[in-house]
Amino acid sequence: MGWAIELERTASPKKKPKVSELGFGKYFTDHMFIMNYDGGQGWHHPRIVPYQPISLDPAAKVFHYGQTVFEGLKAYRTAEGGIRLFRPSKNLQRLNLSNDRLSIPEIDEQLFLEALMSLVRVDSDWIPGEPETSLYIRPYVIATEPLLGVSPSQQYLFMIIMSPVGSYYAEGINPVSIHVESHYVRAVEGGVGTAKTAGNYAAGLKAQEGASAKGYTQVLWLDGVHRRYVEEVGSMNVFFKLGDKVVTPALNGSFLAGITRDSAIQLLRHWGIEVEERPIPIDELVEACRSGELKEAFGTGTAAVISPIGELSYKDEKLVIGGGETGPLSKRLYDTLTGIQYGREKDPFGWMVEL
Amino acid sequence: MGWAIELERTASPKKKPKVSELGFGKYFTDHMFIMNYDGGQGWHHPRIVPYQPISLDPAAKVFHYGQTVFEGLKAYRTAEGGIRLFRPSKNLQRLNLSNDRLSIPEIDEQLFLEALMSLVRVDSDWIPGEPETSLYIRPYVIATEPLLGVSPSQQYLFMIIMSPVGSYYAEGINPVSIHVESHYVRAVEGGVGTAKTAGNYAAGLKAQEGASAKGYTQVLWLDGVHRRYVEEVGSMNVFFKLGDKVVTPALNGSFLAGITRDSAIQLLRHWGIEVEERPIPIDELVEACRSGELKEAFGTGTAAVISPIGELSYKDEKLVIGGGETGPLSKRLYDTLTGIQYGREKDPFGWMVEL
Numbered sequence A, B: 001m002g003w004a005i006e007l008e009r010t011a012s013p014k015k016k017p018k019v020s021e022l023g024f025g026k027y028f029t030d031h032m033f034i035m036n037y038d039g040g041q042g043w044h045h046p047r048i049v050p051y052q053p054i055s056l057d058p059a060a061k062v063f064h065y066g067q068t069v070f071e072g073l074k075a076y077r078t079a080e081g082g083i084r085l086f087r088p089s090k091n092l093q094r095l096n097l098s099n100d101r102l103s104i105p106e107i108d109e110q111l112f113l114e115a116l117m118s119l120v121r122v123d124s125d126w127i128p129g130e131p132e133t134s135l136y137i138r139p140y141v142i143a144t145e146p147l148l149g150v151s152p153s154q155q156y157l158f159m160i161i162m163s164p165v166g167s168y169y170a171e172g173i174n175p176v177s178i179h180v181e182s183h184y185v186r187a188v189e190g191g192v193g194t195a196k197t198a199g200n201y202a203a204g205l206k207a208q209e210g211a212s213a214k215g216y217t218q219v220l221w222l223d224g225v226h227r228r229y230v231e232e233v234g235s236m237n238v239f240f241k242l243g244d245k246v247v248t249p250a251l252n253g254s255f256l257a258g259i260t261r262d263s264a265i266q267l268l269r270h271w272g273i274e275v276e277e278r279p280i281p282i283d284e285l286v287e288a289c290r291s292g293e294l295k296e297a298f299g300t301g302t303a304a305v306i307s308p309i310g311e312l313s314y315k316d317e318k319l320v321i322g323g324g325e326t327g328p329l330s331k332r333l334y335d336t337l338t339g340i341q342y343g344r345e346k347d348p349f350g351w352m353v354e355l
């Protein structure tokens, strides 16, 4: 289509934070991407501008009715200084699936990709080069029409902001303790759990607070219908190694189809390891843990890549998994995925997109 | 406690729209209330300022994780020119219940009430005087901390904005046709359905669009677990007259405890009419409609007060209720509730708060 993306460079570049202070999503780069939508006119005026506050009417629908979607992906710097994205087309597609579920107008994928790449190029000196650091990229859409009726907005902003992030495992890859949530529910079939939309994350805060107060890092969510089947762990998909097989919840319409999940499944099968996608009752896991059949458990997501689970607490029972240590398969997946991302390993599936 | 609410008056009052153009939530008054929250400091700096855009960091949590709650109530002008609020303490309490569910710090109810009253006083010439018009008041909280980690915000804004609204029933109280939604789910027990929070409304947009496209005004939501029990109709609670009794879904932890619902139940019981709060299977209603036992159905909410339901479409069946006309009980409830609100009738429960 040939979209012309305007570029206004900042006159006052910010001082870059020290790598040791980066954390996650705390610092933002010098520029951001913005594009407007107005009923009748469609998406228009794509532009890269200095990172700046946005000014909205207090009646803007996003504040009241949460009509908003987002994505999350990373740009990596290779040892040779190259810049690469991990499967960005998956994020473009998923954003539009989320848009559809939230009654937000579709965004042209070609334009989205151009916007993403242009912005990363403009702020490429913000991509840290230290081991396991990266540039986290957050595309998102918010409904801005100032109208209190509950109906899809006639105005939106699509934005992309970027944040340099530190190594998730500054002290080496480390297993976490997880609380199995049996009171609160995050999402349910027929709801918006398959979309990356704000309300899902708001719905999880209270349970997460409770788990943190008891010393757990994250919550393992059970399904909202039977309160029995495992769904996600925090904002990650979840896998279990049972004997020689790996099992992960089948995409059932109530949780997010993670891109790391898909990549882990492909790698495991590529290695000749059997992967079952199916409903997983929590009681099966409890039994398998007691019998020693449950060898490893881990979460998958863009932020941590692979997050080994060393302990599950369910009702009054503490289940230690794999002696509380990072298992060999979790480690292999982590090393291979990050190896592919940083260009240390071959990319057998053609996942990386070079800038 | 003696909160000092600062007041900055607008230098350029807006032109007031014609009553015939008001609609709902389209026009806003000259002023708004704002108060800040910062971790450590608590809620502070309550102030009334000219209605104006708010400026937020693009990373503000509300845009990404939907940590936000709101309320809705109305100020009415009586024939004598008095100004009255309907059960405002219920809204104060409910906002804090929502805050608790969304991990947002509690707001002092006394301050909230003072803020509400002061703002209504400052903009009292915005309360229209025509029959069945009112001033809609929207208190809300948004999470503003610019941080992409999924955790409760350390910064919030509490705001109140107000919109003069036209008569909901410009052409007289009119029954609506409702689509019973059997695919999409709005909320589920253990989720956030009992809170007035943005994500619940975002979750309903898609089904609402589908129903509108088929010519229905609203969606009747079924529960997310069994897909069988009636929960709410659009953004209203729902009642059915079965023979001489009235039934309404029991507060089960998955939908909002409406203030109009509570008021309707009190009035009905006051009139000696039996009201059952219990789970209501949709198939019971279908049967009752076929047998003629289902005499009336109506929604209750602040916006419409009472909204009679003339037709339900469930799967492939169209169920006409009460000949598609507004039933006598719906009419009596509407007349009595609005009568109390506008001061045309006695207020036996002391619901109205005079300014």
Ligand SMILES: Cc1ncc(COP(=O)(O)O)c(C=O)c1O
Residues within 6 Å of the ligand: A072, A196, A232, A234, A235, A236, A237, A256, A257, A258, A259, A260, A261, A300, A301, A302, A303
């Ligand atoms: C709720 C939820 N589940 C799972 C994931 C994992 O998805 P991905 O691997 O695409 O990052 C995410 C995002 O990080 C998420 O927010």
Ligand SMILES: Cc1ncc(COP(=O)(O)O)c(C=O)c1O
Residues within 6 Å of the ligand: B072, B196, B232, B234, B235, B236, B237, B256, B257, B258, B259, B260, B261, B300, B301, B302, B303
């Ligand atoms: C989801 C939902 N249910 C029910 C109601 C009715 O509540 P109330 O009578 O307090 O307005 C509302 C608000 O209007 C609502 O948003």
